[in-house]
Amino acid sequence: MSTIKMAALGSIIFLSFTNSYAIDEKETIMEGLPEHLIYLYTQESFTGNEPNHQDQLVVRERRWEPNRVLKVCMFGGNPRIATLIRSVAGEWNGVSSVSFDFGPLPGGYNCLVSQAGFYQVRVGFSERGYWSVLGRDSESRLDPLVPSMNLEGFNRVYSEARYPSGDIVSKAVAYDKAIIRHEFGHALGLLHEHQNPSLKCQDEIIWQGKGNVYEYFAGPPNHWSASQVQRNLGFIQDTDPDYQQGQPDPRSIMMYSLPENIFKNGKSSKCYVAVNYNISNKDKQIIASIYPTISQTQVAQLSADEQSKIKALPLSMAYSESKDIRHRILADLESNDDYVRRDARVRLTNYLQSDPKADVSSLVQQMQVASYRYKLGVAVALAKSSGKINLDTQTRENLAKLAMRERDSTLKANLESAVK
Numbered sequence: 361m362s363t364i365k366m367a368a369l370g371s372i373i374f375l376s377f378t379n380s381y382a383i384d385e386k387e388t389i390m391e392g393l394p395e396h397l398i399y400l401y402t403q404e405s406f407t408g409n410e411p412n413h414q415d416q417l418v419v420r421e422r423r424w425e426p427n428r429v430l431k432v433c434m435f436g437g438n439p440r441i442a443t444l445i446r447s448v449a450g451e452w453n454g455v456s457s458v459s460f461d462f463g464p465l466p467g468g469y470n471c472l473v474s475q476a477g478f479y480q481v482r483v484g485f486s487e488r489g490y491w492s493v494l495g496r497d498s499e500s501r502l503d504p505l506v507p508s509m510n511l512e513g514f515n516r517v518y519s520e521a522r523y524p525s526g527d528i529v530s531k532a533v534a535y536d537k538a539i540i541r542h543e544f545g546h547a548l549g550l551l552h553e554h555q556n557p558s559l560k561c562q563d564e565i566i567w568q569g570k571g572n573v574y575e576y577f578a579g580p581p582n583h584w585s586a587s588q589v590q591r592n593l594g595f596i597q598d599t600d601p602d603y604q605q606g607q608p609d610p611r612s613i614m615m616y617s618l619p620e621n622i623f624k625n626g627k628s629s630k631c632y633v634a635v636n637y638n639i640s641n642k643d644k645q646i647i648a649s650i651y652p653t654i655s656q657t658q659v660a661q662l663s664a665d666e667q668s669k670i671k672a673l674p675l676s677m678a679y680s681e682s683k684d685i686r687h688r689i690l691a692d693l694e695s696n697d698d699y700v701r702r703d704a705r706v707r708l709t710n711y712l713q714s715d716p717k718a719d720v721s722s723l724v725q726q727m728q729v730a731s732y733r734y735k736l737g738v739a740v741a742l743a744k745s746s747g748k749i750n751l752d753t754q755t756r757e758n759l760a761k762l763a764m765r766e767r768d769s770t771l772k773a774n775l776e777s778a779v780k
Protein backbone atom coordinates (compact mmCIF):
# COMPACT_ATOMS: atom_id res chain seq x y z
CA MET A 361 0.00 0.00 0.00
CA SER A 362 1.23 3.43 -0.82
CA THR A 363 2.20 5.89 1.83
CA ILE A 364 -0.33 8.64 1.70
CA LYS A 365 0.28 11.98 3.23
CA MET A 366 -2.93 13.74 3.73
CA ALA A 367 -3.63 17.20 4.86
CA ALA A 368 -6.76 19.06 5.64
CA LEU A 369 -5.95 22.68 5.19
CA GLY A 370 -9.01 24.30 6.55
CA SER A 371 -11.47 24.07 3.76
CA ILE A 372 -9.02 22.49 1.41
CA ILE A 373 -7.31 19.16 1.34
CA PHE A 374 -4.18 18.08 -0.32
CA LEU A 375 -2.92 14.62 -0.80
CA SER A 376 0.52 13.72 -1.83
CA PHE A 377 1.98 10.44 -2.82
CA THR A 378 5.34 8.89 -2.35
CA ASN A 379 4.46 6.57 -5.15
CA SER A 380 3.08 7.59 -8.41
CA TYR A 381 -0.17 6.30 -9.56
CA ALA A 382 -1.82 9.47 -10.50
CA ILE A 383 1.06 11.22 -12.10
CA ASP A 384 2.84 10.62 -15.38
CA GLU A 385 6.40 10.59 -14.20
CA LYS A 386 7.51 9.11 -10.91
CA GLU A 387 7.41 12.51 -9.35
CA THR A 388 6.49 13.31 -5.80
CA ILE A 389 3.78 15.87 -5.32
CA MET A 390 4.87 18.37 -2.74
CA GLU A 391 2.34 19.81 -0.42
CA GLY A 392 1.50 23.37 -1.28
CA LEU A 393 -1.34 25.69 -0.67
CA PRO A 394 -2.57 27.53 -3.78
CA GLU A 395 -1.99 31.18 -3.18
CA HIS A 396 -5.40 32.19 -4.41
CA LEU A 397 -7.09 30.05 -1.78
CA ILE A 398 -5.21 31.19 1.29
CA TYR A 399 -7.83 33.75 2.16
CA LEU A 400 -10.35 30.98 2.70
CA TYR A 401 -8.64 30.26 5.98
CA THR A 402 -9.51 33.53 7.52
CA GLN A 403 -12.25 32.88 9.98
CA GLU A 404 -15.48 34.65 9.45
CA SER A 405 -18.62 35.00 11.40
CA PHE A 406 -19.96 31.49 11.30
CA THR A 407 -22.72 31.06 13.78
CA GLY A 408 -20.96 28.34 15.69
CA ASN A 409 -21.89 24.87 16.69
CA GLU A 410 -25.33 23.84 17.64
CA PRO A 411 -26.23 20.53 19.21
CA ASN A 412 -27.42 18.16 16.57
CA HIS A 413 -28.10 14.55 15.86
CA GLN A 414 -26.33 14.18 12.55
CA ASP A 415 -23.73 11.59 11.83
CA GLN A 416 -20.23 12.43 10.82
CA LEU A 417 -18.74 15.77 10.14
CA VAL A 418 -20.21 18.23 7.71
CA VAL A 419 -20.34 21.97 7.16
CA ARG A 420 -23.45 23.69 8.35
CA GLU A 421 -23.48 27.19 6.93
CA ARG A 422 -21.78 26.34 3.69
CA ARG A 423 -23.98 23.51 2.50
CA TRP A 424 -26.14 23.79 -0.61
CA GLU A 425 -29.87 24.21 -0.51
CA PRO A 426 -31.99 21.07 -0.88
CA ASN A 427 -33.02 20.30 -4.49
CA ARG A 428 -29.97 21.90 -6.05
CA VAL A 429 -28.54 20.62 -9.32
CA LEU A 430 -24.84 21.45 -9.29
CA LYS A 431 -23.27 21.93 -12.70
CA VAL A 432 -19.80 20.42 -12.95
CA CYS A 433 -17.32 21.74 -15.53
CA MET A 434 -13.70 20.96 -16.34
CA PHE A 435 -10.73 23.10 -17.28
CA GLY A 436 -8.80 21.14 -19.89
CA GLY A 437 -10.86 18.01 -19.70
CA ASN A 438 -11.29 15.31 -22.32
CA PRO A 439 -13.95 12.68 -22.97
CA ARG A 440 -12.07 9.97 -21.06
CA ILE A 441 -11.62 11.85 -17.78
CA ALA A 442 -15.12 13.26 -18.24
CA THR A 443 -16.49 9.72 -18.40
CA LEU A 444 -14.54 8.69 -15.33
CA ILE A 445 -15.70 11.67 -13.28
CA ARG A 446 -19.29 11.36 -14.48
CA SER A 447 -19.40 7.72 -13.49
CA VAL A 448 -17.52 7.83 -10.19
CA ALA A 449 -18.63 11.19 -8.79
CA GLY A 450 -22.08 10.31 -10.12
CA GLU A 451 -22.29 7.74 -7.31
CA TRP A 452 -23.34 10.68 -5.13
CA ASN A 453 -26.35 11.24 -7.39
CA GLY A 454 -29.63 9.74 -6.27
CA VAL A 455 -28.48 9.72 -2.65
CA SER A 456 -30.15 13.02 -1.74
CA SER A 457 -32.08 15.87 -3.34
CA VAL A 458 -28.82 17.49 -4.44
CA SER A 459 -27.25 16.12 -7.57
CA PHE A 460 -24.40 16.80 -9.97
CA ASP A 461 -25.02 17.67 -13.63
CA PHE A 462 -21.96 16.61 -15.61
CA GLY A 463 -23.11 18.16 -18.86
CA PRO A 464 -23.48 16.78 -22.36
CA LEU A 465 -21.78 13.61 -23.56
CA PRO A 466 -19.06 12.87 -24.29
CA GLY A 467 -16.90 15.68 -22.93
CA GLY A 468 -19.12 17.32 -20.33
CA TYR A 469 -19.15 21.03 -19.58
CA ASN A 470 -16.09 23.12 -20.41
CA CYS A 471 -15.51 25.77 -17.72
CA LEU A 472 -14.29 28.21 -20.36
CA VAL A 473 -17.54 28.19 -22.32
CA SER A 474 -19.78 30.93 -21.04
CA GLN A 475 -23.02 30.01 -22.82
CA ALA A 476 -24.05 27.68 -20.02
CA GLY A 477 -23.58 30.38 -17.39
CA PHE A 478 -21.80 29.67 -14.12
CA TYR A 479 -20.73 26.30 -12.81
CA GLN A 480 -20.95 25.33 -9.16
CA VAL A 481 -18.15 22.74 -9.27
CA ARG A 482 -15.13 23.59 -11.41
CA VAL A 483 -12.57 20.85 -11.81
CA GLY A 484 -9.00 21.80 -12.69
CA PHE A 485 -6.08 19.47 -13.35
CA SER A 486 -3.11 21.78 -13.46
CA GLU A 487 -2.57 22.85 -9.87
CA ARG A 488 -0.73 20.84 -7.26
CA GLY A 489 -2.35 18.02 -5.40
CA TYR A 490 -5.91 16.98 -4.88
CA TRP A 491 -8.31 19.26 -3.13
CA SER A 492 -11.77 20.75 -3.19
CA VAL A 493 -13.38 23.66 -1.47
CA LEU A 494 -16.40 22.92 0.70
CA GLY A 495 -19.97 23.26 -0.50
CA ARG A 496 -20.99 26.75 -1.50
CA ASP A 497 -17.53 28.21 -0.91
CA SER A 498 -17.06 27.53 -4.62
CA GLU A 499 -19.53 30.30 -5.40
CA SER A 500 -19.56 32.55 -2.38
CA ARG A 501 -15.86 32.74 -1.66
CA LEU A 502 -14.03 31.94 -4.89
CA ASP A 503 -13.75 33.79 -8.15
CA PRO A 504 -16.44 32.01 -10.20
CA LEU A 505 -14.01 31.39 -13.06
CA VAL A 506 -11.26 29.53 -11.20
CA PRO A 507 -11.12 25.86 -10.18
CA SER A 508 -12.95 24.88 -7.03
CA MET A 509 -11.45 21.39 -7.14
CA ASN A 510 -8.13 20.08 -8.37
CA LEU A 511 -7.25 16.58 -9.55
CA GLU A 512 -3.64 17.03 -10.53
CA GLY A 513 -2.75 15.39 -13.80
CA PHE A 514 -5.89 13.25 -14.05
CA ASN A 515 -6.63 14.64 -17.52
CA ARG A 516 -3.24 13.44 -18.72
CA VAL A 517 -3.49 10.04 -17.07
CA TYR A 518 -7.07 9.44 -18.20
CA SER A 519 -6.80 10.53 -21.81
CA GLU A 520 -7.53 9.02 -25.18
CA ALA A 521 -3.80 8.57 -25.71
CA ARG A 522 -3.49 6.41 -22.60
CA TYR A 523 -6.90 4.75 -22.74
CA PRO A 524 -7.93 4.64 -26.40
CA SER A 525 -10.61 2.02 -25.83
CA GLY A 526 -12.44 0.00 -23.24
CA ASP A 527 -14.24 0.82 -20.04
CA ILE A 528 -12.22 3.54 -18.37
CA VAL A 529 -14.08 3.14 -15.10
CA SER A 530 -13.03 -0.46 -14.62
CA LYS A 531 -9.52 0.26 -15.84
CA ALA A 532 -8.91 3.30 -13.64
CA VAL A 533 -6.72 2.99 -10.55
CA ALA A 534 -8.85 2.26 -7.50
CA TYR A 535 -7.20 4.97 -5.45
CA ASP A 536 -7.81 7.60 -8.11
CA LYS A 537 -11.49 6.73 -8.07
CA ALA A 538 -11.46 7.05 -4.27
CA ILE A 539 -9.97 10.53 -4.63
CA ILE A 540 -12.76 11.56 -7.00
CA ARG A 541 -15.40 10.25 -4.58
CA HIS A 542 -13.69 12.05 -1.71
CA GLU A 543 -13.33 15.42 -3.44
CA PHE A 544 -16.95 15.42 -4.55
CA GLY A 545 -17.81 14.63 -0.93
CA HIS A 546 -16.12 17.91 -0.03
CA ALA A 547 -18.06 19.66 -2.80
CA LEU A 548 -21.23 18.45 -1.09
CA GLY A 549 -19.97 19.85 2.22
CA LEU A 550 -18.44 16.84 3.94
CA LEU A 551 -15.43 17.49 6.15
CA HIS A 552 -12.61 15.14 7.01
CA GLU A 553 -13.84 12.40 9.24
CA HIS A 554 -10.52 11.90 11.04
CA GLN A 555 -11.02 15.42 12.43
CA ASN A 556 -14.39 14.47 13.86
CA PRO A 557 -14.08 15.52 17.51
CA SER A 558 -15.88 12.35 18.63
CA LEU A 559 -12.96 10.30 17.37
CA LYS A 560 -10.47 12.27 19.49
CA CYS A 561 -7.68 11.50 17.05
CA GLN A 562 -5.78 14.43 18.48
CA ASP A 563 -5.29 12.37 21.66
CA GLU A 564 -3.70 9.60 19.61
CA ILE A 565 -1.16 11.74 17.81
CA ILE A 566 2.43 12.21 19.00
CA TRP A 567 2.64 15.97 19.45
CA GLN A 568 5.88 16.23 21.45
CA GLY A 569 9.24 14.53 21.88
CA LYS A 570 10.83 11.86 19.77
CA GLY A 571 9.09 11.15 16.48
CA ASN A 572 6.53 13.90 16.92
CA VAL A 573 4.11 14.73 14.17
CA TYR A 574 5.64 18.14 13.52
CA GLU A 575 8.98 16.55 12.69
CA TYR A 576 7.34 13.89 10.59
CA PHE A 577 5.46 16.31 8.38
CA ALA A 578 8.30 18.85 8.30
CA GLY A 579 10.23 16.35 6.21
CA PRO A 580 9.78 15.57 2.53
CA PRO A 581 7.53 15.42 0.66
CA ASN A 582 5.27 17.61 2.81
CA HIS A 583 7.50 20.28 4.36
CA TRP A 584 4.71 21.52 6.56
CA SER A 585 5.14 24.31 9.05
CA ALA A 586 3.96 23.78 12.62
CA SER A 587 0.83 25.76 11.93
CA GLN A 588 0.10 23.64 8.88
CA VAL A 589 0.33 20.50 10.99
CA GLN A 590 -2.05 21.99 13.53
CA ARG A 591 -4.40 23.00 10.77
CA ASN A 592 -4.24 19.64 9.04
CA LEU A 593 -4.52 17.32 11.98
CA GLY A 594 -5.70 19.49 14.82
CA PHE A 595 -9.05 20.59 16.06
CA ILE A 596 -11.75 21.14 13.48
CA GLN A 597 -13.24 24.04 15.45
CA ASP A 598 -10.09 26.01 14.70
CA THR A 599 -10.40 25.67 10.94
CA ASP A 600 -14.07 25.02 10.15
CA PRO A 601 -16.09 26.53 12.96
CA ASP A 602 -19.36 25.83 11.17
CA TYR A 603 -18.80 22.10 11.49
CA GLN A 604 -21.59 19.79 12.51
CA GLN A 605 -20.63 16.62 14.25
CA GLY A 606 -22.09 13.32 15.31
CA GLN A 607 -21.23 9.67 15.52
CA PRO A 608 -17.99 9.08 13.67
CA ASP A 609 -17.69 6.74 10.71
CA PRO A 610 -14.23 5.22 10.28
CA ARG A 611 -15.46 3.67 7.01
CA SER A 612 -16.21 7.08 5.53
CA ILE A 613 -14.71 8.03 2.19
CA MET A 614 -13.79 11.22 4.07
CA MET A 615 -11.63 9.32 6.61
CA TYR A 616 -8.03 9.11 5.55
CA SER A 617 -5.46 6.52 6.11
CA LEU A 618 -2.78 8.44 8.01
CA PRO A 619 0.72 7.01 8.49
CA GLU A 620 1.14 4.81 11.55
CA ASN A 621 4.27 6.74 12.58
CA ILE A 622 2.31 9.74 13.79
CA PHE A 623 0.25 7.75 16.30
CA LYS A 624 1.34 6.94 19.87
CA ASN A 625 0.10 3.41 19.42
CA GLY A 626 1.05 3.02 15.77
CA LYS A 627 -1.18 0.63 13.92
CA SER A 628 -3.13 -0.09 17.11
CA SER A 629 -4.50 3.44 17.15
CA LYS A 630 -8.22 3.61 16.53
CA CYS A 631 -7.48 6.46 14.14
CA TYR A 632 -5.19 4.32 12.04
CA VAL A 633 -7.39 2.86 9.32
CA ALA A 634 -6.90 1.15 6.00
CA VAL A 635 -7.70 3.17 2.91
CA ASN A 636 -11.43 3.55 2.34
CA TYR A 637 -12.14 3.29 -1.35
CA ASN A 638 -15.89 3.62 -1.40
CA ILE A 639 -18.66 5.90 -0.28
CA SER A 640 -19.91 4.32 2.95
CA ASN A 641 -23.55 3.81 3.87
CA LYS A 642 -23.17 6.47 6.54
CA ASP A 643 -21.73 8.87 4.01
CA LYS A 644 -24.92 8.41 2.02
CA GLN A 645 -27.07 8.78 5.12
CA ILE A 646 -25.51 12.08 6.14
CA ILE A 647 -25.88 13.51 2.66
CA ALA A 648 -29.48 12.30 2.50
CA SER A 649 -30.23 13.89 5.86
CA ILE A 650 -28.69 17.28 5.12
CA TYR A 651 -30.26 17.45 1.67
CA PRO A 652 -33.76 16.07 2.18
CA THR A 653 -36.11 15.77 -0.73
CA ILE A 654 -38.65 18.52 -0.32
CA SER A 655 -41.04 20.19 -2.71
CA GLN A 656 -40.86 23.89 -3.50
CA THR A 657 -44.11 24.27 -1.56
CA GLN A 658 -42.46 22.68 1.45
CA VAL A 659 -39.48 24.99 1.04
CA ALA A 660 -41.85 27.92 1.43
CA GLN A 661 -43.26 26.34 4.59
CA LEU A 662 -39.92 25.78 6.32
CA SER A 663 -39.22 27.33 9.68
CA ALA A 664 -37.30 30.58 9.82
CA ASP A 665 -34.23 28.67 10.95
CA GLU A 666 -34.47 26.29 8.01
CA GLN A 667 -35.26 29.15 5.65
CA SER A 668 -32.14 30.93 6.79
CA LYS A 669 -30.10 28.11 5.32
CA ILE A 670 -31.76 28.64 1.95
CA LYS A 671 -30.44 31.93 0.84
CA ALA A 672 -29.14 33.61 -2.23
CA LEU A 673 -25.48 34.22 -2.75
CA PRO A 674 -24.17 37.05 -0.60
CA LEU A 675 -23.66 40.31 -2.43
CA SER A 676 -20.17 40.27 -0.95
CA MET A 677 -19.23 37.15 -2.92
CA ALA A 678 -16.00 37.11 -4.83
CA TYR A 679 -16.36 39.24 -7.93
CA SER A 680 -14.58 38.46 -11.17
CA GLU A 681 -13.78 41.18 -13.65
CA SER A 682 -13.47 38.77 -16.52
CA LYS A 683 -15.05 39.94 -19.76
CA ASP A 684 -17.47 37.07 -20.05
CA ILE A 685 -18.99 37.59 -16.60
CA ARG A 686 -21.85 39.59 -18.07
CA HIS A 687 -22.50 36.94 -20.71
CA ARG A 688 -22.67 34.22 -18.06
CA ILE A 689 -24.95 36.24 -15.81
CA LEU A 690 -27.39 36.87 -18.66
CA ALA A 691 -27.34 33.16 -19.53
CA ASP A 692 -28.14 32.27 -15.91
CA LEU A 693 -30.98 34.82 -15.78
CA GLU A 694 -32.77 32.65 -18.35
CA SER A 695 -32.04 29.33 -16.58
CA ASN A 696 -34.85 26.90 -15.86
CA ASP A 697 -33.39 26.43 -12.38
CA ASP A 698 -34.98 28.75 -9.79
CA TYR A 699 -31.82 28.82 -7.69
CA VAL A 700 -29.64 29.70 -10.65
CA ARG A 701 -31.94 32.58 -11.64
CA ARG A 702 -32.05 33.80 -8.05
CA ASP A 703 -28.26 33.77 -7.79
CA ALA A 704 -27.91 35.36 -11.23
CA ARG A 705 -29.93 38.34 -9.98
CA VAL A 706 -27.48 38.70 -7.07
CA ARG A 707 -24.55 38.37 -9.44
CA LEU A 708 -26.01 41.03 -11.71
CA THR A 709 -26.52 43.35 -8.76
CA ASN A 710 -22.94 42.74 -7.72
CA TYR A 711 -21.75 43.36 -11.29
CA LEU A 712 -23.68 46.61 -11.69
CA GLN A 713 -22.37 47.94 -8.40
CA SER A 714 -18.80 46.68 -8.77
CA ASP A 715 -17.90 47.27 -12.39
CA PRO A 716 -17.66 50.93 -13.37
CA LYS A 717 -17.75 49.87 -17.02
CA ALA A 718 -20.99 47.95 -16.69
CA ASP A 719 -23.11 49.18 -19.60
CA VAL A 720 -26.48 49.68 -17.93
CA SER A 721 -28.08 51.48 -20.85
CA SER A 722 -27.65 48.55 -23.23
CA LEU A 723 -28.99 46.12 -20.62
CA VAL A 724 -32.10 48.27 -20.31
CA GLN A 725 -32.50 48.74 -24.08
CA GLN A 726 -32.50 44.96 -24.46
CA MET A 727 -35.46 44.78 -22.06
CA GLN A 728 -37.77 46.05 -24.81
CA VAL A 729 -37.52 42.72 -26.62
CA ALA A 730 -36.35 40.32 -23.93
CA SER A 731 -37.99 37.47 -22.03
CA TYR A 732 -39.83 37.92 -18.76
CA ARG A 733 -36.96 36.27 -16.88
CA TYR A 734 -34.43 38.66 -18.36
CA LYS A 735 -36.59 41.69 -17.62
CA LEU A 736 -37.23 40.58 -14.06
CA GLY A 737 -33.54 39.87 -13.48
CA VAL A 738 -32.40 43.26 -14.73
CA ALA A 739 -35.22 45.08 -12.94
CA VAL A 740 -34.45 43.41 -9.60
CA ALA A 741 -30.74 44.16 -9.89
CA LEU A 742 -31.45 47.79 -10.80
CA ALA A 743 -33.96 48.13 -7.97
CA LYS A 744 -31.40 46.78 -5.50
CA SER A 745 -28.84 49.20 -6.92
CA SER A 746 -31.13 52.22 -6.79
CA GLY A 747 -29.15 55.18 -5.50
CA LYS A 748 -25.90 53.24 -5.83
CA ILE A 749 -25.39 53.52 -9.56
CA ASN A 750 -26.01 56.37 -11.98
CA LEU A 751 -28.58 55.99 -14.73
CA ASP A 752 -28.51 58.36 -17.70
CA THR A 753 -31.67 60.26 -18.66
CA GLN A 754 -32.51 58.04 -21.62
CA THR A 755 -32.20 54.89 -19.51
CA ARG A 756 -34.47 56.36 -16.84
CA GLU A 757 -37.06 57.22 -19.47
CA ASN A 758 -36.87 53.73 -20.94
CA LEU A 759 -37.37 52.16 -17.52
CA ALA A 760 -40.26 54.46 -16.70
CA LYS A 761 -42.00 53.55 -19.98
CA LEU A 762 -41.51 49.85 -19.34
CA ALA A 763 -42.92 50.26 -15.82
CA MET A 764 -45.98 52.07 -17.12
CA ARG A 765 -46.79 49.37 -19.68
CA GLU A 766 -46.03 46.39 -17.45
CA ARG A 767 -48.93 44.31 -16.14
CA ASP A 768 -47.02 41.84 -13.98
CA SER A 769 -47.06 43.34 -10.49
CA THR A 770 -43.68 41.98 -9.35
CA LEU A 771 -41.88 43.19 -12.44
CA LYS A 772 -43.74 46.51 -12.38
CA ALA A 773 -42.78 47.14 -8.76
CA ASN A 774 -39.13 46.45 -9.44
CA LEU A 775 -39.09 48.66 -12.53
CA GLU A 776 -40.64 51.46 -10.48
CA SER A 777 -38.03 51.01 -7.73
CA ALA A 778 -35.27 51.05 -10.30
CA VAL A 779 -36.07 54.59 -11.44
CA LYS A 780 -36.59 56.02 -7.98
Ligand SMILES: [Zn+2]
Pocket residue numbers: 372373374542546552
Ligand atom coordinates in the same frame (compact mmCIF):
# COMPACT_ATOMS: atom_id res chain seq x y z
ZN1 LIG B 1 -10.28 15.75 1.79
